Amino acid sequence: MFAGHADYARLEERARRALEPAVFDFYAGGSGDETTLAASAEAWRRVSLRPHVLRDVSSVDTRVRLLGREVPAPVCVAPMGYQTLAHPEGELAMARGARRAGALFTMSSRSSRRIEEVAAEAGPWWFQAYVMRDRGLTRDLVRRAADAGAAALVLTGDTPYLGRRRRDRDPGLIPDDMFGVNLGPGFDRASAEQAADVTYDDIAWLREISGLPLVVKGVLRGDDARACAAAGAAGVWVSNHGGRQLDGAVTTAEALPEVAGAVRDDAVEVYADGGIRTGVDVLRALALGARAVFVGRPALWCLATGGEDAVADGLAELCGGLAHAMGLAGVTSVTRIDRGLCAFENTRHNVET
Template identity: 50%
Template sequence: MGEPTVTDLPAETPPVCLTDFAARARAVLPADVWDYVNGGSGAEVTLTANRAALDRVAVLPRMLCGVELPDLTTPLLGRPYAMPAGVAPMAYQRLLHPDGERALAGAAATAGVPYLASTLSSTPVEDVAATGAEVWFQLYWLRERSLVLDLLARARDAGCRALVVTVDVPVLGRRFRDLRNAFRLPAEVVAANLPHGRDDLAHLGTPGVSPVPARSGAVFAPALRWADLAWLREQVDLPLVVKGVLDPRDAREAVARGADAVVVSNHGGRQLDGAPASVTMLPEVVEAVGDRCEVLLDSGVRGGTDVLRALALGAAGVLVGRPLLWALAAGGRPAAEEALALLAGELRDALALAGCADPASARELRTLVTS
């Protein structure tokens, strides 16, 4: 059930792909933290579907294109990045390594890719931005609008380059692994962007119950509407990204309300179990928005071939999540830097093998869905 397939590798064997970091992470993480990171909601049908759907996308390569060394440089939201990938927003990274968000943001800075800082970061956004990374701030909408305004001001003052509002968490998905483990946050890991005491519920343990959903329900606003997104657009002059879109109708509405980009995402299979794999909906969303906004993909991306698949289906780029947490757990910033370098190398090879000089030309490739 679920992912990843963890291969037993000797500790001294250098990783050759992102999934090689999984075994190293599992060896050092407490079992409940491993499950928190790698689990999905419900029976984990959607979690499993994300990987299976990507594996079914075949890319038809072109020959004799004269490509030797593809240029990975990509514009996202009007700024150049070293490749069409960013670090997905992920909460509580100090669960994985003492340096947490600082380490992973620093690795993103080295790699030249954007780092998406979560509202539920265990490091304040100001400290994340101080790493030198290009930071996009991810917003969970809080019940108290004054706190939303405070977060927006802090993100702006910290120099964040974009605002990413996550819209697929009206309530937290039922994650059976966390419930069975009664998963709770250790006392030293807090939601550092929230006022003191806002995450106290997440530290209270009850057998058979995870307190994390209770804390989220007490803090997050569940009944958002499109008018709230329009209000948000009026509050910030940063590029606005709407994350968690699967239905093309929602993508069109997001553009109408001022979104500069949408992220086709099912939250890594952690929200509605039974929702379609993100990549399955990518072509329809791309068609729905046309050239009116950029489209990114997340959920299930595990290597450079997956990035090529997303580009060929019309995405501007991807967000990578769990594999970078595995690397963070396995060896902090150096391992995360190694993982991002592996991703860049895989993508460069995939583009060359497909006959593409750069990510933009990958969008001219044909794709087929295999059985």
């Protein structure tokens, strides 16, 4: 999240030393052999750029509109659960840090703080939801988020079951009072787990009960992106869940061109996360078709090592890195970034155009 990937590695090591081993492994680990996790950051580095020269870049504009709302830069915070494991203030400190940096914040439905108290600390924010086995729980959470001021709803679509994560096997790490802080007394933990029967039909249901634009997170295929758009999604979020679901899944850098190309004629915004560590990585993602990027572990490591201040500083540094990379690439506005800036994309599958 910084000048280079080595800076990120040093931040991650500081977080490892600051956290209990089981907590660090919960956040850092991926599924299976962690091949997708390992490949995600490296995939961005294989995207070469073709900078312009002799352009007036004395002023660079990183502003962008996300679902109709302008934000200072296309750098946002991804949803992450149970953040009080990393810092006593958890989501409160993350939301405040994002607000100070001008970054859109996404609150997880697995937040370890109440929706309303996190919303009170946030700037612009979205709410991430799972469709739970007890859909009444989902309905109640979504309505509370809408009432608390969420600007959009994010449906995580890639989690019918949890990935098998070798480093995430401590059954007592998430106690019931943390798991159920937003579920109320007497909840049944099994009923609050993710449902396995979620379909495109649920997009309309969630839009109806929330009254909010809906983004589908976890899209890695062009045909799925088109189906989401046809079902009424306002955005698709290219993500492999941080390498925590299907091991061997395509990286975001590899999937993004196909997804963006599939919905380029639709009024659907495209976002991306996964392995983004530097401002140059953000530029690469925008060139491959993302309207904005979201960061997870980098922001979480900042939270663990320095709380709100470190989150604000880390996000500001990433936004500054994007502006610097844009200037070096001869681009004055994020609206002028396009595929022509890329020399090639190293993909393992057929890219739909």
